[in-house]
Amino acid sequence: MIEKLRAALQSIDLTQIIIAAAGGLGGAALGAQKRYKWISTRMAARRARRTTLEExxxxxxxxxxxxxxxxxxxxxxxxxxxxxxxxxxxxxxxxxxxxxxxxxxxxxDPTPRFICGDDGGNLNVNTAYARLVGCGRDELLGFGYQRFATAALNPGYKAGFTEATLQHRSFESLVFFRRPDGKVVEAQVRIVPHPEHEPPAHYWVGIIILARPAL
Structure with a gap:
């Protein structure tokens, strides 16, 4: 009986037993580590939720x-x-x-009046101006008036007005209009810059005074 027990003990490999034991302990330690990590994560999440609720x-x-x-x-x-x-x-x-x-x-106003730009083109004219020339108001807008106050009748008019605009001063001149019926009207034109004392002028305002009836 004693011999059999001794033979059985000798057949046991202590190395395997130690390795198996170590493996079991290692597995248990790994499981405990995973468990700890999981618990820590859950606790951190709870603390974060609690902090959020408190704030x-x-x-x-x-x-x-x-x-x-x-x-x-x-x-x-x-x-x-x-x-x-x-x-x-x-x-x-x-x-x-x-x-x-x-x-x-x-x-x-019964006095012929007009408003023009510094290029001489009419921006607006009144009815009295149209009656003086004997045409419609629209015919005098822009440079339409030059059909009646031609360069041949008024050779120095345009140059004089251009010089006045460059110097920002009033301009006066005789002007001759040839009406549609062929008669010529002689008038005196006076044009002033607006604004007068703050160049450059935005507009030029003029009046026309009849100097001699149509001939």
């Missing part, structure tokens, strides 16, 4: 303040836009009134 009221307060600020700025901007729009409307109304007054004064 939520303060974040909501900050968001509320931001929204109130944005709404306030928006209301202020809308108010400024409305005030600016009202100011523009008031200015447009005033400018419209002034424009109507100037148009009425020019159109109803």
């Amino acid at each position: 939520l009221p303060s974040r909501m307060d900050a968001m509320s303040v931001l929204l109130e600020s944005v709404v306030g700025q928006g209301a202020k901007t809308v108010g400024l836009l409305e005030e600016h729009s009202k100011t523009l409307n008031d200015q447009n109304h005033v400018l419209g009134t002034i424009s109507a007054m100037v148009h009425g004064e020019m159109e109803l």
